[in-house]
Amino acid sequence: DIVMTQSPDSLAVSLGERATINCKSSQSVLYSSNNKNYLAWYQQKPGQPPKLLIYWASTRESGVPDRFSGSGSGTDFTLTISSLQAEDVAVYYCQQYYSTPPGITFGGGTKVEIK
């Protein structure tokens, strides 16, 4: 299985400041035939299900604010919240869907809090 490693485990950021979360895969999730990275980011607020934010590593899901952006390719990816808002307090997960089931895996999560 592809192992997804997120860092840091948690971070505290002041309102309006930038938050950066990293995700590293144990092997490339870039599919050469279509040049797409099979990598998604999810946000999970307390007591709620996960919500899809980003897919194809950098494509925002419909309705997701543009302060959320994804970047990276191959094995190294980043989720950036450009200006942290109070409602962004959550745990964020990366996921690879390069490996068709049963190989889908998630990162361990990064908890984002207000400093």
Next chain:
Amino acid sequence: QVQLVESGGGVVQPGGSLRLSCAASGFTFSSYGMHWVRQAPGKGLEWVAFIRYDGSNKYYADSVKGRFTISRDNSKNTLYLQMNSLRAEDTAVYYCAKKQWPPAGAFDIWGQGTMVTVSS
């Protein structure tokens, strides 16, 4: 609106069985692959099982293979997870999730989850 609603969770003794359901609405259920994902208390997300749009192929995590069975009834817009030989480590919130239209494979719609507790 597009919605997934899980049901069937509860408290069960080790070795027992439970059947979860996931009712879909607001989209053409029969056109999409569907997943089950679980989350143990205070832990991260773990993929459990997947079924293709037509039920022709099913896949399972090693941790549940041989004990859990995923199925669907497209005439009822409902996804199921039959869980047998339950263990304490199966205790979790179970979510059903819709797979994006191919080739995209992220999970774009999630249910609210149903709690399964395995305890004597």
